Amino acid sequence: MSANPHAALISTAATLLDGAFERDNSVCLAIAGTIATAIAHGLPRTQWLRGLQAADGQGLMETLFPGAAPDLAPISPSQVDDEELQAEFDDLLRLLLEAAAPADDVRRYLACAIASASLFDNHLWQDLQLPNRTVLSQLLNQHFPNLARRNTGNMRWKAFFYKQLCERAGQVCRAPSCGACDDYALCFGSEEGG
Known part of the structure; x- marks a missing residue:
């Protein structure tokens, strides 16, 4: 990691976007x-992007970032680094891919990015480096509409994904309803600037 991670983050994103088919x-x-x-x-x-197959890094670059340097292409791992984290990622990826409409390579790359970013600690829109939550909501509604439609309470996206995974596993949230939960503000409060 560089001495100034924020500068490295901006530089890397800008370099990729300079080579994007549509910035x-x-x-x-x-x-x-x-x-x-x-x-x-x-x-x-x-x-960088979990869930990629062997040729996906090259395909992603050719499709979305044709003018970017090849050394910015993510590569698929030869082995799983952390089985528990990988299982969490796999569940998130499956949740997204089942809702992809239509399922294609670009949506698969996007699902890998969203599931990967969900493993970081900030709000999802921040770890995706999107300008705000509204852009994330539009992105999810456009590419994963079956999943996005289920977020009827405007829950924070990362919290919503994990709530969906709990429900799939037959687990119950800590409170009988979100409104009664002590963490309500964490799931439904403002994400802007946080």
Whole structure:
């Protein structure tokens, strides 16, 4: 990690976006942002975008960032680094891919980016390096509409994803309803600037 991770983050995202097929495309922004966040966290190329197959890094670059340097292409891992974290990622990725409409390579790359960014600690829109939560909501509604429609209470996206995973596993939230939960403000409060 560089001496100034924020500068490295901006530089990496800008470099990728300079080579993007469309600089302001929200898919390009989210994927470049996820890679930049992973680099800022000091992660190796095999963890920039989890879930990639062998040829995906090259395909992603050719499709979304044709003018970017090849050394910014994420690569698939040869082995799983942390089985528990990988299982969490796999669950998130499956949740997203089941809701992809239609399922194609670009949505798969985006699902990998969103699931990877969900493993970081900030708000999801921040770890994707999107300008705000509204852009994230639009992105999810456009590419994963079946999932996005279920967030009827405007819950924070990362919290919503994990709530969906708990429900799938037959687990109950800590409170009988979100309104009665002590963490209500954490899930439903403002994300802007946080």
